[in-house]
Amino acid sequence: MIKEYKHLFTPGKIGAMALKNRIVLPPMGTGFHDEGGYVSQRFIDYLEARAKGGVGLIIIEVTAPSVQCNVSNHQLTLGNDSYIPGFKKLAEVVHAYGTKIAIQLQHSSWELKDGKPLQVGPSPLVVPARVMGVMAGAPHGLTLDEIHERIQWFVSAAVRAKEAGLDGVEMHAAHQYLLASFLSPATNQRTDQYGGSVENRARILVEILKETRKLVGPDFPVWPRLNGQEFGFDGGLTLEETLQMVPMLEEAGSDALHVSAYGAYSMAIRAPICDIPGFLIPLAAEVKKISKVPVIAVGRLDTELGEEILEQGKADFISIGRRLIADPDLPNKVAAGRWNEIIPCINCMECIERPVTEGRGTACAVNAAMGRERAFRIQPVAKPKTVMVVGGGPAGMQAASVAARRGHKVALYEKSSELGGQLAIAKLPPHKEELTNLISYMADQLTRSGVTIEYNTEVTPDMILEKKPDAVIIAAGAAPLMTDMPGVKQPQVLAAQDVLAGRQVGQNVVIIGGGMVGCETGHFLSEKGKHVIVVEMIKRVANDMAPMVRRRLLDGLREKQVMMMTNTTCLEIKEKGILVKTADGKQQEIPADSVIIAVGYQKNDTLFQSIKDKVPEASNIGDSANPQRIREAILSGYQAGLSV
Ligand SMILES: Cc1cc2nc3c(=O)[nH]c(=O)nc-3n(C[C@H](O)[C@H](O)[C@H](O)COP(=O)(O)OP(=O)(O)OC[C@H]3O[C@@H](n4cnc5c(N)ncnc54)[C@H](O)[C@@H]3O)c2cc1C
C-alpha cells in the first residue's frame, strides 16, 4: 500500500483546462436519462456523487451528437440547443466541487432513417469480430456527403458543449463505433480519401478535430479517445498505426489522447474491458513516448497502479472506471488513507452486462446506491429501534450497517464462526478472489457503524421472541437443492458448496448441473488436477452468467479440458458413476468416483415464516427470500436497512 502519493493528487492540465488531480472518471454509459436523451436529475445526482468524491475530471458518457443517432431515444444527446440547459445544470453542480466535466461525443454506427434504425459505416462489410456497434448485416457505406454531414454533427455538438459550460469534449474514436471503424483497416475498406492509408483512415477524425478547433477557439480542450490497438482478430488496428496517427491528431488540435483498446476474441480484453490491471498500459506508454500532449491511460487501474504509472512517466492522467462506479468516494478515501472503507469493485461486469430492466439503466452489484444516490441517502432516524439481523451474508451485513448508520441499535447473528455467507465459498474458484475484499469491506462497515456481532449463534424463533426486538431482518440465505434422483443418498454424492468448502473428492468427477456454480466448481477442481465432466440438461452451460464473465470461465474450462455434456439429463446415480440420457436420446454410463450436485438453491425462509406475525416488524431479504445474486442480496439489504 502506497503511503505517500506524489503524483496522483497533484494538479495537471489538459490544454487550458486546469485539473485538481490526475484521476479521471472515464465515459461510462448509464442509461439514466430522460426520454429523448435529456439530462435527468438522476444522472446529475450520480455524477455529483463522483465529483463530491474527489475525482479531478469527469468525462460524460457516450452522447449522441445528433438526434438522428439517438436510436434508443434514451441515449444522452446534444443534438440541438434544447439539450443545453440540462448540461448547464449538470456542469454547475459538478463545478461546485472543483471538478471539471467534459463530454464524450459518440456516433454508435446506428442512425434513425425514416423512423427505422439503420447501421452505417465506412464500408458495407460484415466483420464478425465487430461485436460492438454493429450487430446485424452489412452497414450502409456512407457517401462523401454523408460523411461531411456527420462531421458537422460532431462539430456542432462540441460547440453546444462549450455553450453549456462543459469544460471539454472527447471525440469517441475507440471501441468500434463509427469513428473507430473508419480508423480500423478491418472495417474501413474505402478507396477514396477516407480509406486506405493511415492518413486517409484518420481523415474523418482529423477533420472533426480541425473544424471543432476553429469554432471553439484555442482554450476549449478537445481530444479523441482511441484504440491503442484492436486485439483478437485479423486485420485490426495495430499500435504502429495508432502511433502514426498521433502527430496527425496533435496537428489537428488535439489537447490530449485517451488511450483505450478493443478486443473481440481476445482472452485478455473483451470490447473495452480488460481483466488484468494495467494490461493496456504498454499502449498508453508507447503513445506517451511520442506525444506532445497529455496521455490518459485506462484499463482496470486503481490508485496504486495509477501512481506507479505516473511515476514511471507512462501517462499523465489515470482513468478509473468501474472502481468509481463501485465507490464514488474512492479518491477522497485514498487521499485520506481510509483504505478499509473503499467499496471494492469485484470485476463482476454486472454494470456493463446486466443493466437493470424496466428502463432504469445500469447498476452496481456492490454499491446499491449507484444511480439511486438521492433515494438511498442515509438519514438519521428520529426514534432509534432495536434491530435483530439474522445472517452474516452480504444481505444481512448490508442491512445491518445501513440500519446502524441511521442510528438504530443493531445486533447481527451469524450461525457460523465467520462473516460472508456464501461469499466465503463463492470466492474460492479461479478469478473470484476479489470477493475476499468485499467480505472484508462489509465486515469493516459493520464494526464502523457500531453493529454488535454474535458469531456461532443460530437464531431460533424462541430466541427472537425472547429478545423482543422492535424489528427483525432475516437474511438466512439459501440451501442447495439436492434433487430426489435415484442414488442421490450415496456417500460419493456431494453438494457443490461442500466441495468448495473443502470436502475431498476422487480423481474422476461428474458434476450434475452446468450453471455458474457447477461450472465454477468444475474449474476449481480441474485446477486441482481432477478430471471433470459437467452434465447439463439445457444446451448452454453457465447460462446464468454475464457474457464476458461466462466467456472467461469457459476459456478456463476449455484450457483445463473440462468436458461439457449439454442437452444431457442425469437419470440415476450409480455406485461408480451416473446414467445419463444424451442429446441424441441414447442412454450412457459415465464413470465417476465422486458425483457433485449443482442444480440450484432453495430459499431458507422457515425462520421468517415462523416469526413474521409474532414481532412488530419483520422482513425477509436476499437469498432467503429469493435465491439470486450478490447484487440482489446487497440491494435488498440496503432497502431493508433504509426501511426499518
Ligand atoms: C459457489 C458460489 C458462487 C457464487 N458466485 C457468485 C457470483 O460470482 N456472483 C454473484 O452475484 N453471486 C454469486 N453467488 C451467489 C451469492 O453468493 C448469493 O446470492 C449471496 O451470497 C446471497 O447472500 P445472502 O446474504 O442472502 O445469503 P448467504 O450469503 O447465504 O448468507 C446467509 C447467512 O445466514 C446464516 N444463517 C442462516 N440461518 C441462520 C440462523 N438461523 N441464524 C444465524 N445465521 C444464519 C448463514 O450461515 C449465512 O452466513 C455464488 C454462490 C455460490 C454458492
Ligand SMILES: Cc1cc2nc3c(=O)[nH]c(=O)nc-3n(C[C@H](O)[C@H](O)[C@H](O)COP(=O)(O)O)c2cc1C
Ligand atoms: C458500464 C460501462 C459503460 C461504459 N461506457 C463507455 C462509454 O460510454 N464510452 C467509452 O468510451 N467507454 C465506455 N466504457 C469503458 C470505460 O470507459 C473504461 O474504458 C473501461 O471500463 C475500463 O476501465 P476500468 O477497468 O477502470 O473500468 C464503459 C464501461 C462500463 C463498465
